[in-house]
Amino acid sequence: MKQRTISSPLTLAAGAGGEGVCAGDLIASSGIVASEARALLAFALGATRESLIAQPQRAIPAAIVASFRDLCRRRLAGEPMAYLQAEREFFGRRFRVDRSVLIPRPETECLVEAALQQLRPRKRPSVLDLGTGSGCIAITIALERADAEVSATELSESALELARVNAAALGATVEFIHGNWYAPVRQLYDLIVSNPPYVAVNDPHLAELACEPATALTDGADGLGCLRTVIEGAPACLNGQGALLVEHGYDQGAQVRAMATSSGFRSVRTLIDLAGVERVCVASDF
Secondary structure: OOOOOOOOOOOOOOOOHOOEHHHHHHHHOOOOOHHHHHHHHHHHHHHHHHHHHHOOOOOOOOOHHHHHHHHHHHHOOOOOHHHHHOOEOOEEEEOOOOOOOOOOOOOHHHHHHHHHHOOOOOOEEEEEEEEOOOOOOHHHHHHHHOOOOOEEEOOOHHHHHHHHHHHHHOOOOOOEEEEOOOOOOOOHHHEEEEEEOOOOOOHHHHHHHOOOOHHHHHHHHOOOHHHHHHHHHHOOOOOOEEEEEOOOOOOOOHHHHHHHHHHOOOEEEEEEEEOOOOEEEEEEEE
């Protein structure tokens, strides 16, 4: 069945402050896609979406109505659902997110899967995640490989604090280090992973991501600057049999491979994501 949307949001008559409005009517008059409206109302209530489907006549308190309306207005203005709900699922786990960090995306799971594959033959491997953001990469690796020693760097103090919150909530042991890329690193690692800013400043897709932190998306130039920093700095921070895995843009595969080869890596290949797009460069043997 096609989901109902309303062109003029939240015009449903209600008592002063919204008393007496039922869940079904609020969702129907929200002005956004019904599934999103139901998710936001469930979030505002601290309930499940299933409970709202089962009880469409449930009366909603005035304070919750006001909160829900605010969430819907923000959604209509283009704010992502992940920020409105303050979380996003990644690798089967819920991570807290806010506007200080990039929203975790499915294509980045390709990076994590490749990292876990690289780590499979290693015992007690050491892993470094550069520019950790919400911490989703480092935390996932730490949880999937309990024997790994995982560290993560991040320049943004607010992002680093959120990563620590996520690690604590999920029970992951990660050493979080404040600093820019390799600057605070004082040891060698078996594996370095990174999802750096790689969107070119003139890329039309950037406008669609206006709610997310620009510094987590673009280097302010051609999108290759941070990738170059990560790739060129990796050999000095890897053990002799170590590897680098870096996520990149849909059209950057050839350039990233060339960077890795120029930096001394003899084995360089690109992995394809679920959409069939070149997404992760794997570099080793340097």
